[in-house]
Amino acid sequence: MTVLAETPVGTCSSRLFLASGDNVTVTCQHGRDRWEYMAMYGEHTIVSEWDLVCERKSLGSLATTIYFCGVMLGGILFGHVADHVGRLPVMLGTLYTSVAVGVGLAFVPTYPIFAVLRFVQGVLMQGLQTSTYIAAMEMFVPRQRPAVGATMECTWGAAVMVLPGLARLLRNWRHLQLVISVPSALVVFYICVLPESLRWLVLNGRLDKAEALARHVAKVNKIPFPKDVWQLVEREAATAAASPRSRYNIWHLVRTPHLRRRSLVLFYLWLSISTGYYGLTFQVTSLPGNMYLNFFIGGLVEFIAYAASVLIMNRFGRKRPLLVYFFSAAACCISASAIPRRTTSHGVKLEDVSTALAITGRFFTAGLFSVIFVYTTELYPTVIRNIGMGTCTFWARLGGVIAPQINQLGTGSEVKVPVMFFGCMVLVGGGLLLLLPDTHNQQLPDTVQDVENSHYNETLHKQTSSSRFNEPSMSSEPQESDMDTHSIQQENITTKL
Numbered sequence: 001m002t003v004l005a006e007t008p009v010g011t012c013s014s015r016l017f018l019a020s021g022d023n024v025t026v027t028c029q030h031g032r033d034r035w036e037y038m039a040m041y042g043e044h045t046i047v048s049e050w051d052l053v054c055e056r057k058s059l060g061s062l063a064t065t066i067y068f069c070g071v072m073l074g075g076i077l078f079g080h081v082a083d084h085v086g087r088l089p090v091m092l093g094t095l096y097t098s099v100a101v102g103v104g105l106a107f108v109p110t111y112p113i114f115a116v117l118r119f120v121q122g123v124l125m126q127g128l129q130t131s132t133y134i135a136a137m138e139m140f141v142p143r144q145r146p147a148v149g150a151t152m153e154c155t156w157g158a159a160v161m162v163l164p165g166l167a168r169l170l171r172n173w174r175h176l177q178l179v180i181s182v183p184s185a186l187v188v189f190y191i192c193v194l195p196e197s198l199r200w201l202v203l204n205g206r207l208d209k210a211e212a213l214a215r216h217v218a219k220v221n222k223i224p225f226p227k228d229v230w231q232l233v234e235r236e237a238a239t240a241a242a243s244p245r246s247r248y249n250i251w252h253l254v255r256t257p258h259l260r261r262r263s264l265v266l267f268y269l270w271l272s273i274s275t276g277y278y279g280l281t282f283q284v285t286s287l288p289g290n291m292y293l294n295f296f297i298g299g300l301v302e303f304i305a306y307a308a309s310v311l312i313m314n315r316f317g318r319k320r321p322l323l324v325y326f327f328s329a330a331a332c333c334i335s336a337s338a339i340p341r342r343t344t345s346h347g348v349k350l351e352d353v354s355t356a357l358a359i360t361g362r363f364f365t366a367g368l369f370s371v372i373f374v375y376t377t378e379l380y381p382t383v384i385r386n387i388g389m390g391t392c393t394f395w396a397r398l399g400g401v402i403a404p405q406i407n408q409l410g411t412g413s414e415v416k417v418p419v420m421f422f423g424c425m426v427l428v429g430g431g432l433l434l435l436l437p438d439t440h441n442q443q444l445p446d447t448v449q450d451v452e453n454s455h456y457n458e459t460l461h462k463q464t465s466s467s468r469f470n471e472p473s474m475s476s477e478p479q480e481s482d483m484d485t486h487s488i489q490q491e492n493i494t495t496k497l
Contacts, residue, residue, distance in 0.1 A: 044172045050111045059111060061404060066115050070122025071397040076250065078127030079390020083248060083383070086204075087135040088196040094128040095187065102181030106174045126397070130390050137377040138197045138385075142441045146313030149374040153306035157366075160299030164292040199382045203446060207237055248384045250391055256452050262379050263388065265432045270376075270392045272429040273368045274399030276329060276422040279406055280362040301359060305366035312367075317440030318375040319433065325367045326430030332361035333423025337416035358419055365426070378439035382446045 046052060052060040074094075082090040101121045108114045133152065140148050163180070170176045198217075201210035211230065218225040253263040281298060312321045336357035380388035407418045445451050 042171055043167070044174075046111070046114065046173055049173075052111070063111075063115055063118055064404075065401055067118045067122040068397045068400045070119040071126040071400070072122075072394045074123035074126030075130060075390040075393035075397065077123065077390075078130060079387040079393075080249065081127075082131045082134065082386040082390075083200075086196050086200055087131045087138070087386070088194060090127055090131040091135060092191055092194070094124045094131065095184065095190070098124040098128060099181060099184045102184070103178065106177040106181070126390075126393055130386060130393055133373055134377060134386050134389055135194075135197050137374065138199045138382065138444070139195075142378075142443070143314070145374055145378070147310050150306055150310040150313070150370055153309070153370045153373070154303060157299055157303030157306050160302060161296055163299070164295040168292045199444070199446065202233060202237060203382055205237060207234060248387060250387055252384050252448065253388055253391060256448060258452050259381075259448060262436060262451070263391070265435050266376055266379065266388075266392050267395045268432055269372060269429050270396040271399045272425040273365060273372060274396035275403050275406065276333070276399075276426050277362070277365040277369060278400045278403035279418055279422045280333075280358055280365060297359075298362065301363045302366040305363050306370045309367060309370035313371060313374065313440075317438045318371055318378070319436065319438035319440075322368065322371050322375065322433055323430055325364045325371065326426050326433060329361050329364035329368065330423045330427035330430060332357045332364065333419050333426070336361065337420035337423065339416075354416070361419075361423070368426075375439060378442065378444060379436065379451075380445070381448055381451055382444060383448065 046063070047060050050056075050059075078090050078094065098121060101117055101124060105114065105117050105121065108117060133149070136148050136152065137145055166179055167176055170179060195213050195216075196206075196209065198210055198213055201207075201213065210233075214230065215225050252259070254260040309321070336354045339351075339354040339357070376389055376392055377385060406421055
């Protein structure tokens with residue numbers, strides 16, 4: 001049998017063109033001794049180690065899907081736990097456990113064990129992210145929250161830029177897994193220095209610990225402890241303790257009118273932002289060229305967006321930047337999808353213009369992420385803030401799950417369909433955002449009643465008059481001017497730890 005030609009080469013099956021004029025399709029046989037992998041950069045991945053090719057090709061992307069399923073579960077699970085037992089236990093527990101799981105992943109012998117541990121890691125990482133962000137937002141006064149939130153996001157962008165360099169140097173996925181996991185063990189001292197959320201302690205009747213923390217904060221800030229303010233806090237806490245205490249759960253997010261509107265809109269906003277972000281990320285990394293360089297450029301774009309959000313939120317608040325980001329991202333994506341794939345008479349490749357618009361769209365979706373975290377924590381009251389944030393991240397991770405499937409719509413003929421889809425999703429999100437209030441320089445709501453109170457909602461553009469620690473509201477309240485002073489002083493004692 002004489003073979004004249006073979007096409008395609010390097011795939012699971014090839015067609016042989018014989019001298020006799022016949023065509024024969026040959027399928028590769030499964031088995032490590034039968035495969036020869038052609039790694040462009042000499043990398044050793046889970047694909048080459050466990051033969052995730054041909055009929056097992058879907059297992060490679062399945063590992064990512066399994067991870068995001070764990071993240072979805074972790075958002076809801078630890079959202080409840082952190083609101084009931086505190087931010088600090090959840091943060092430390094998920095931090096230390098995730099280090100152990102991360103190290104264990106580097107030594108797994110089989111794919112099924114790898115997939116299970118990735119699921120567990122997803123659960124833990126989302127619990128860590130949510131509890132850490134909520135604790136940080138509750139620690140600082142309104143004018144400092146944008147800088148705190150953006151700084152946390154910038155560390156994410158910086159890590160994304162470092163990761164491709166590490167991957168290029170190490171090349172073996174097990175070594176890379178160890179390098180990104182072991183350094184987290186250096187923060188074991190956190191258990192000795194990190195405080196519990198002052199707001200959570202007061203709202204849950206832990207007044208002794210709350211007072212000790214408040215006195216420590218006042219001492220570090222070199223200001224006298226505000227005894228009159230603390231006495232007011234104790235009276236309101238005593239009144240709250242005498243009233244029936246609600247055990248909050250996910251259904252409280254939609255039980256009352258104003259909170260229901262906020263929750264439903266936020267759920268879609270997080271879904272659309274995440275779908276657009278991960279969808280465009282997958283699109284960018286599949287571009288021609290060095291995959292490590294492409295990944296680095298993506299991280300750089302994110303870092304710039306996160307860093308810029310500090311100045312933007314301080315100057316323009318939360319809602320206006322979000323509106324600009326939503327509509328700009330939509331315009332970039334829809335424009336990118338509308339540009340034809342051809343070269344003009346002047347030699348300009350319109351495909352390159354479309355790619356540039358898609359990358360710009362990713363910049364705006366990264367900006368959306370940097371603001372939506374701060375905005376969400378300020379819209380939910382303290383008593384269910386972790387539950388609300390955890391549920392929102394559930395919808396965000398659902399976007400991470402469906403984004404690759406949407407990208408499949410562009411396989412073959414219409415590659416512009418996914419980008420158009422992402423643009424339409426964020427466009428709708430921008431419209432729904434108009435239903436929510438701005439929270440710039442506002443006191444965090446503490447109870448559901450704070451959100452539902454009509455006066456609170458009608459005057460959100462002004463400085464709120466009080467921070468209540470009980471639900472329902474008290475019939476005999478101090479005068480408004482007194483409560484303004486109380487709010488300002490109470491925020492002062494949480495300025496710096």
